[in-house]
Amino acid sequence: xxxxxxxxxxxxxxxxxxxxxxxxxxxxxxxxxxxxxxxxxxxxxxxxxxxxxxxxxxxxxxxxxxxxxxxxxxxxxxxxxxxxxxxxxxxxxxxxxxxxxxxxxxxxxxxxxxxxxxxxxxxxxxxxxxxxxxxxxxxxxxxxxxxxxxxxxxxxxxxxxxxxxxxxxxxxxxxxxxxxxxxxxxxxxxxxxxxxxxxxxxxxxxxxxxxxxxxxxxxxxxxxxxxxxxxxxxxxxxxxxxxxxxxxxxxx
Numbered sequence: 001x002x003x004x005x006x007x008x009x010x011x012x013x014x015x016x017x018x019x020x021x022x023x024x025x026x027x028x029x030x031x032x033x034x035x036x037x038x039x040x041x042x043x044x045x046x047x048x049x050x051x052x053x054x055x056x057x058x059x060x061x062x063x064x065x066x067x068x069x070x071x072x073x074x075x076x077x078x079x080x081x082x083x084x085x086x087x088x089x090x091x092x093x094x095x096x097x098x099x100x101x102x103x104x105x106x107x108x109x110x111x112x113x114x115x116x117x118x119x120x121x122x123x124x125x126x127x128x129x130x131x132x133x134x135x136x137x138x139x140x141x142x143x144x145x146x147x148x149x150x151x152x153x154x155x156x157x158x159x160x161x162x163x164x165x166x167x168x169x170x171x172x173x174x175x176x177x178x179x180x181x182x183x184x185x186x187x188x189x190x191x192x193x194x195x196x197x198x199x200x201x202x203x204x205x206x207x208x209x210x211x212x213x214x215x216x217x218x219x220x221x222x223x224x225x226x227x228x229x230x231x232x233x234x235x236x237x238x239x240x241x242x243x244x245x246x247x248x249x250x251x252x
Contacts, residue, residue, distance in 0.1 A: 025075055026202070026223040031058040037071035040109060042208030045069050048217060055088045055165050056220035062204060064097055067212035070205030074108035075223065078198035082226040083172045085118075085202065090165050090217035095124045096206045097216030098139070101170060101223070103197035115197040117143040119150075120168040120181055122161065122216070126150045136160045138168070138188070140181040146193030153181050158188035167220070172199075199223075 028036050033047060048063035062071075085101045098121025106112030119141035126133045128149035137154045138161060159166065169182035176196030181189045204218045 023225045023227075024222065025077065025079060025225055026073060026221070028073075028221045029054075029056045029058050029219060030060045030062050033060075034062065034071065037062075037073050037204070038109075040070045040072040040203055040205075040208055042068040042070045042205070045071055045205055045218070051090045051165070051217045054217075054219045055167065058219075061090065061217040061219040064094055064205050064216045064218065065213060067094075067096060067206045067210040067214070068208055070203055070208035072109040072201055072203045074201045075199065076108075078107075078200055079223070079225055080198050081172075081176075082174050083199060084222075084224045084226060085170045085199075086167065086220065086222045086224075087204065087218055088165050088167045088220040089121055090219075091122060091161060091163055092215040092217070094122065094206065094214030094216035095212065097122045097214075097218075098141075098206070099168065099218070099221070100141075100203045101199045102201045102203065103199055104201070107200060109201035109203070111200075115144065116195055117141065118170050118172075118179065120153070120170050120183075123150055126152060138166070138183050140170075140189055140191070142179065142191055142194055144195035144197075145177070145191070147191050151189065151191070153183055153188035155188050155190070157186055159183045159186055165219075 043066060045062040045064050047060050049059050051061055052059040054061050087099045089097055098119045100117055100119040102117050103115040104111045105115055123139040128151040131151050134152040134154050137152045137158060139150050140153050141150045142148050167184050171180040177194045179191045179194050180187055
């Protein structure tokens with residue numbers, strides 16, 4: 001009986017954890033093409049197999065080869081709380097290649113007024129007061145907050161630019177005003193004083209303007225909402241209740 005109880009509780013724990021620890025809002029590895037994306041004021045990216053050894057497997061990635069290339073995807077929901085946006089970029093000859101998550105007053109990209117924007121990748125200038133461009137590092141951006149502008153991702157141990165695949169993450173913490181920027185899994189900058197708005201869309205590409213040539217490749221785009229600690233308390237409360245009910249059932 002005890003073994004059966006243990007197995008039942010273990011299965012319940014696993015089911016709850018796998019369904020609740022994180023909720024994936026969007027994922028794209030481009031193996032099915034660019035159908036999840038629309039042009040955002042510039043020109044379309046292209047499908048490519050030039051870098052067919054990609055971080056998430058498969059053979060296709062999205063190629064940026066002009067500064068006008070940029071595409072967007074709407075989440076179809078307003079994302080709040082702890083959230084993680086991730087993508088991989090093959091750093092090649094492009095001088096501006098980055099992904100963004102955005103918050104508009106409407107319900108998606110370019111709907112209403114832009115309230116905030118968060119970017120990470122490769123850029124050719126910095127605009128945050130007191131910041132000087134470090135061309136050996138990658139860059140991030142915040143539009144609204146006490147530390148607004150483009151900035152270097154140059155915390156101690158932050159990876160340097162190099163040709164090849166790199167993974168980039170933007171993490172919104174539970175307070176909504178603190179953001180962590182990661183390069184290749186290493187915390188490369190923390191920005192505080194961010195103005196909190198719900199995320200509703202994502203872009204990949206460049207500035208959607210001009211004719212500057214240069215390549216970069218995107219793959220492994222993921223946006224995930226992570227439950228707050230209070231959610232875990234509810235989950236484990238339910239697990240405890242379920243354990244008690246199962247125990248009483250087996251003791252009858």
